[in-house]
Every structure is written in C-alpha cells, then in structure tokens.
Amino acid sequence: MTMSRSNPCISIIIPTYNRPHLLPRAVKSALEQTIDDLEVIVVDDGSSEPVVLPEYPRLRIIRQSVNRGTAAARNAGAKAARGSYITYLDDDDQLLPQMAEVSLTALANTTLPQPVAVLSGLEVVDLNGNVTQRRIPPTLPRGKHFFLEEIEPEQSFLSKQTLMVERELLLGIGGYDESFSSRVHTEIFLRLNPVCSILGLPIVTYQMFVHEGSRISRDPSLRQASFNQLLRKHGAIFKAHPKMFADFVYKHALKSYELNQKRAAFLSVLLALRIHPTYTLSQITESFWHSLSESTGRMLTEPLKSN
Structure with missing residues (x-):
C-alpha cells in the first residue's frame, strides 16, 4: 500500500499480532482523525496469517517475518515513519477523533522547556462499553523522571499509551529497548523525561478496552522478569x-x-x-x-x- 503524502506531520503506528478481529477498529479510529496530515502504519509482528485490510491512501502495512515483540514492532514503525511526530495505538484500543489535533495544538502552544512530548487522557472501557476509569497525566519538565515524581492525587502515570513525540527524538534515545518483553513503556519514559518535557493534557483522547484476550502487561512471567530487569538497568534512578x-x-x-x-x-x-x-x-x-x-x-x- 502506498502513500500519497510523502511527509505527513504525524505517523500513527499500530503494532499488531494475531488480532484480526480487533485490528480494524483501531485502524478505523486512526484514519478518522480530525486532521488529514497523517499516515497510519500497521506493523504486523509476524502474525500467523498476514494482516489484510482495505486499501486507504494514508495506510501502510509493514510485515515482519517473525514475531519479535512489541518493542521491536514499535521501533520498526518509528524507523519507517515519515511523520515529524509519532504516536502509537495498541491494536485492541482506539483513538478518539480529536487525538492528533489536540496533541499538535498543545505542542504548538506550550511554554515548557524544549523538546516537548505530549500525553493526553485515557479511558478504560469494560466489556459492556462502560467507562470504568479515567486517567489524566501530569506535566513534568525536562530533567524529571516520569512515574518516580510525586504528582497530584487526581493525576495518573498510567496513560503512557497516549504519547506523541518527535520521531527523531525517540530514535535518538535508542527507541524502545527490545530486550524487554514487558514494561516497555515504563522503561522508555525513564530515558525520555530526562531529555524531554512531558506535557500532560486533561483531555481524553484514547480508549483502552478490557477484553477476554491476553495483554502482555498482564502476563505473569513476562511482568516479573521485566520488573527485575528494569530495576537492574535503572537502579541508580530508582534509588534517587x-x-x-x-x-x-x-x-x-x-x-x-x-x-x-x-x-x-x-x-x-x-x-x-x-x-x-x-x-x-x-x-x-x-x-x-x-x-x-x-x-x-x-x-x-x-x-x-x-x-
């Protein structure tokens, strides 16, 4: 699938693995943003059956021959992206229509120390379609350590999925650490916030769906191994x-x-x-x-x- 626009402002990257029944909803929400200056990249991380989607001018599919994990899929998407900014969408979730526009507007008007990445609010939706949680991220200037700083009680660090960041900045800090199977969001924010301000918006732009399928974040063995790996890699930051x-x-x-x-x-x-x-x-x-x-x-x- 080809793109008609060579240098879009935003690339929305959707890693996917063996979820053909959930993926179309995520892709649809990415394509239905209120701005047109974007591309959507689906990274098929070695699914048993290759991803097949209807063709759209702003949609590309990248297939990896073997399953390499979410960190590797995210990096592959970032390297292939043509946008100045990138954001990610899990294949079992969806964006609200204003996500890209709200994020770009906030980045254009912020007075935080540059460079700046943005997080917005996230809703958790249960099996019956009811919103059970609403998570609003904090704002932290460059030089802080995201999720190790004290924040207001009504704020939450658990909205990392909504990150919009400059592509070159993300790749410049090494992208996602592919040695991690879980805790990939937590790990990269420990490297991102020291060199980049995080602007938190009190606007919900992302919906995380509870479903009967698996999530890597809830796999007991992967969570435990990556937890220990995280403490080893960033021990000095934690102790501070x-x-x-x-x-x-x-x-x-x-x-x-x-x-x-x-x-x-x-x-x-x-x-x-x-x-x-x-x-x-x-x-x-x-x-x-x-x-x-x-x-x-x-x-x-x-x-x-x-x-």
Whole structure:
C-alpha cells in the first residue's frame, strides 16, 4: 500500500499480532482523525496469517517475518515513519477523533522547556462499553523522571499509551529497548523525561478496552522478569527517589498478588519495606498483609499497623 503524502506531520503506528478481529477498529479510529496530515502504519509482528485490510491512501502495512515483540514492532514503525511526530495505538484500543489535533495544538502552544512530548487522557472501557476509569497525566519538565515524581492525587502515570513525540527524538534515545518483553513503556519514559518535557493534557483522547484476550502487561512471567530487569538497568534512578521507588514496588506487589504470583508479591512487599519502611507501612493494609502472609506460610504475629 502506498502513500500519497510523502511527509505527513504525524505517523500513527499500530503494532499488531494475531488480532484480526480487533485490528480494524483501531485502524478505523486512526484514519478518522480530525486532521488529514497523517499516515497510519500497521506493523504486523509476524502474525500467523498476514494482516489484510482495505486499501486507504494514508495506510501502510509493514510485515515482519517473525514475531519479535512489541518493542521491536514499535521501533520498526518509528524507523519507517515519515511523520515529524509519532504516536502509537495498541491494536485492541482506539483513538478518539480529536487525538492528533489536540496533541499538535498543545505542542504548538506550550511554554515548557524544549523538546516537548505530549500525553493526553485515557479511558478504560469494560466489556459492556462502560467507562470504568479515567486517567489524566501530569506535566513534568525536562530533567524529571516520569512515574518516580510525586504528582497530584487526581493525576495518573498510567496513560503512557497516549504519547506523541518527535520521531527523531525517540530514535535518538535508542527507541524502545527490545530486550524487554514487558514494561516497555515504563522503561522508555525513564530515558525520555530526562531529555524531554512531558506535557500532560486533561483531555481524553484514547480508549483502552478490557477484553477476554491476553495483554502482555498482564502476563505473569513476562511482568516479573521485566520488573527485575528494569530495576537492574535503572537502579541508580530508582534509588534517587526512595519514596516513589517503594510505591512502584508496592504496586507491583499488588498486581503480582492479583495475578496469583503470591511469592513474588510477598518478596516485593519486603523490598518496598526495605526501601522506604514508613511510606510502605502507610500504604499497606492489614488484611492484604495477612492474606499475603498466609498464602506464603509467613504469617506475622503482630499486625503491621492499627486500623
């Protein structure tokens, strides 16, 4: 498939793997943006059956011969992109029509230290089509460490999927680390924010859909391995933010417990307690600790804190 426009302003990159039933919705939402100065690149990451989509002037399909993972697919899309800016869309989600226009307008009017990337709001939509969460990102100037800084309670770091960033900047910091199977968003933001301001917009432009299929972010083994890899690679940055480091580890413990990784959850709680005991004790609930302790055979005789 060919493009009629050689240098569009924005490239919307959609990595996909074996989701032909979900992909058309994502592609449709990308093509229905309120601006025309864009291209849509679908990166078929070695699907069992090659991606087949109707032809559109602004749509390209890139097929990788083997499945190389989401980080590699994202990098392949960025390298092939012709846009000055790039953004990504998961193949099981969708953009709202104003995503590209809202992001570009904000970038044109920002007074943050250059260069600047933009994040916008994200909605989580359940199986019945109901919005169950609304996540609004913070604004952090260049030199900060995204998700390790303290932010307002109504803000969330869990909107990284909405990133719009200059293509050359993303490639200049090495793109996504292809050695990571999970935590790829978290890892790249630890390299991006120190050299790039992050402008957070209180406008929802992205919908994340809950469905019965798998998400890499919820694969227990991949999450655990990439979590440990992340701490090894960026250990110095984590240690410079002990309170938020403990918060990050404790939230990992909660998710591990939810995914039935009880031992990993228990060890993560212990690590959080070592990093910042006062903060961790203020977050942990007695019922969660007792439940976790019982499941690992390490029940404590004294409650961690009073009700």
